[in-house]
Amino acid sequence: GENVEQHPSTLSVQEGDSAVIKCTYSDSASNYFPWYKQELGKRPQLIIDIRSNVGEKKDQRIAVTLNKTAKHFSLHITETQPEDSAVYFCAASWQGYGGADGLTFGKGTHLIIQP
Amino acid sequence: EAGVTQFPSHSVIEKGQTVTLRCDPISGHDNLYWYRRVMGKEIKFLLHFVKESKQDESGMPNNRFLAERTGGTYSTLKVQPAELEDSGVYFCASSQGLVRGKVSNEQFFGPGTRLTVL
Numbered sequence: 749g750e751n752v753e754q755h756p757s758t759l760s761v762q763e764g765d766s767a768v769i770k771c772t773y774s775d776s777a778s779n780y781f782p783w784y785k786q787e788l789g790k791r792p793q794l795i796i797d798i799r800s801n802v803g804e805k806k807d808q809r810i811a812v813t814l815n816k817t818a819k820h821f822s823l824h825i826t827e828t829q830p831e832d833s834a835v836y837f838c839a840a841s842w843q844g845y846g847g848a849d850g851l852t853f854g855k856g857t858h859l860i861i862q863p
Numbered sequence: 864e865a866g867v868t869q870f871p872s873h874s875v876i877e878k879g880q881t882v883t884l885r886c887d888p889i890s891g892h893d894n895l896y897w898y899r900r901v902m903g904k905e906i907k908f909l910l911h912f913v914k915e916s917k918q919d920e921s922g923m924p925n926n927r928f929l930a931e932r933t934g935g936t937y938s939t940l941k942v943q944p945a946e947l948e949d950s951g952v953y954f955c956a957s958s959q960g961l962v963r964g965k966v967s968n969e970q971f972f973g974p975g976t977r978l979t980v981l
Contacts (some may be wrong), residue, residue, distance in 0.1 A: 749919075752905075774873040780968070791972045792869075792906070792954070803911050837906060848958065850908035850919060 750775040752840050754854025762830055762862050769823045769857045771838035780843040781814060781821045782851065787834045795836075796823070799843075825859075833861045864928050865889070867957050867973035874978060875979045881943040883917060884976045888937070888957030894918075895938050896958075897930060901951040914959070945980045 751774040761767045773781075791846035798805045798812045798821065805812050809828075814821040825832055835858050839851040868887045877908050888895050897909040909928070910920040914935035923930070927946070932938040942949055958969040 782969075784972070791974045793972070794969055797969070799939040840883065843968045847913065847960070848894065850907065850911050850922065851897070851906075851970065853898075855905040 750778055750840055750852040750854050752838060752854045754857060756854065756857060758858045758860070759773040761860055763830060765828055766852050767825045767828055767832070767859055768821075769836055769838070769859070771823075771840075771854050772822050773819050773821070773840040774786055774854075775817070775840070775842075778840040778852075780841050780848070781812070783812060783823050783840050784837045784839065784853075786837065786856075792837060828859075828861050829841045829849050830861050830863065833859060835859070867955055867971050869953075869955050869973040869976050872974065873977045873979075876919035876945055877981050878947055879944045881941065882945055882978060884940045884942075884953050884978070886928060886938045886940070886955030886957075886973055888955070889959075889971055891959065892966075892971075893935070893960040894958040894970075895932060895969065896956045897938070898954040899941055899951050900955065900975075901948075906954065910939075912923065942978075945978075947980050950978055950980045 754771045762782040779800035785795045786792040798814050809826045811824040835856045837856045838854040841849045841851045870885045895912040898906050900906045908922040911918045912932040929941045952975040954975045955973040958970045959967040
């Protein structure tokens with residue numbers, strides 16, 4: 749089955765600096781890579797996703813890159829703000845026209861934005 | 864539009880007892896997933912329904928866990944009898960699937976049920 753590794757487990761950055769979280773996956777059949785943000789006591793929420801036919805995707809201060817050959821994908825947050833403090837989870841799965849598998853998650857990264 | 868809802872938000876039971884968790888997906892979402900996060904570990908997939916059918920239950924830990932989705936709407940996850948290692952947060956997620964020729968597989972998560980087995 750799929751295995752997703754996520755690093756680092758904790759990341760502390762100064763407000764305004766950039767943060768990068770990295771994940772690797774093992775199953776070459778996986779073609780969908782979402783990132784979820786979970787604030788304390790709240791539900792995980794999708795912040796960005798990328799499919800295997802794309803190498804990079806941006807949404808304002810957030811970007812995700814994917815290297816299919818190396819089976820790596822990364823989340824980049826620029827100009828970090830206090831509200832970015834949360835736990836971030838990467839995930840991988842197979843998705844097709846007829847359906848989608850359950851997600852395999854990384855262990856999460858606790859991002860701390862220092863004022 | 865109401866999001867995914869789960870009930871109860873917290874449950875504290877003793878080892879050997881039975882607990883039933885409920886998930887109400889977003890209306891019209893054919894796909895329903897159950898996940899579990901044990902303290903300090905990753906969110907793990909348990910099973911996947913498409914409408915009322917179990918599409919994949921490869922993540923279910925053992926036969927003490929029983930999930931149902933009669934009628935293809937809400938789902939229940941029953942743990943009987945509960946053991947200490949079943950403690951954790953149980954999440955439900957739903958996605959729309961194939962609608963009018965377009966695939967929408969983004970999974971929307973519920974707030975979770977925190978289960979504590981003493």
